[in-house]
Amino acid sequence: MLQLTGVISDRGSKYAVSGGVARDRAAVDAFLKELKREKKFAKATHNTWAMLDAEGTALKSDDGEAGAGMVIVRMLERADLREHVIVVTRWFGGKHLGGDRFRHVQDCVSAYIEALDGA
Incomplete structure (x- = not known):
């Protein structure tokens, strides 16, 4: 499992x-279960x-996003x-981000793919 936390804060x-x-x-499903064993991911929005x-x-x-x-x-x-799952986790901060949320998802996925390529 490759995990990048704190990728974006907005x-x-x-x-x-x-x-x-x-x-x-x-x-x-097994991947998500393992991810959510970490309390912070289980409580994510x-x-x-x-x-x-x-x-x-x-x-x-x-x-829900x-x-x-x-x-x-x-x-x-x-x-x-292919044959690879990517999970973007968001903890809602109380303010709606509108279309910016899609850019943030893209930025997270880009950071993941770059880290994967560099591994």
Whole structure:
């Protein structure tokens, strides 16, 4: 599991990004369960995630952050990163971010892919 915390802080909201190998939905569920063993992730407002299977079929969850899962899917497609789940976690800070939240999801995924490439 690769985890980057404190990636973005904006108007009180904080973001982190995590990911790892996942070949199917069962693996995604196991990954999320492991992630949420850490209390701070279990208490997060949103744990949005997406993955592409070996054939390129997308699985995703917005976890209440409408549209965020598709942002992750598009970035996975551009990077051609398959059989890998990426989770963007947000702790809501009390102020709505509007469209900036999508940019923050993109920035988190970009930071994750860069860290993965550098590993």
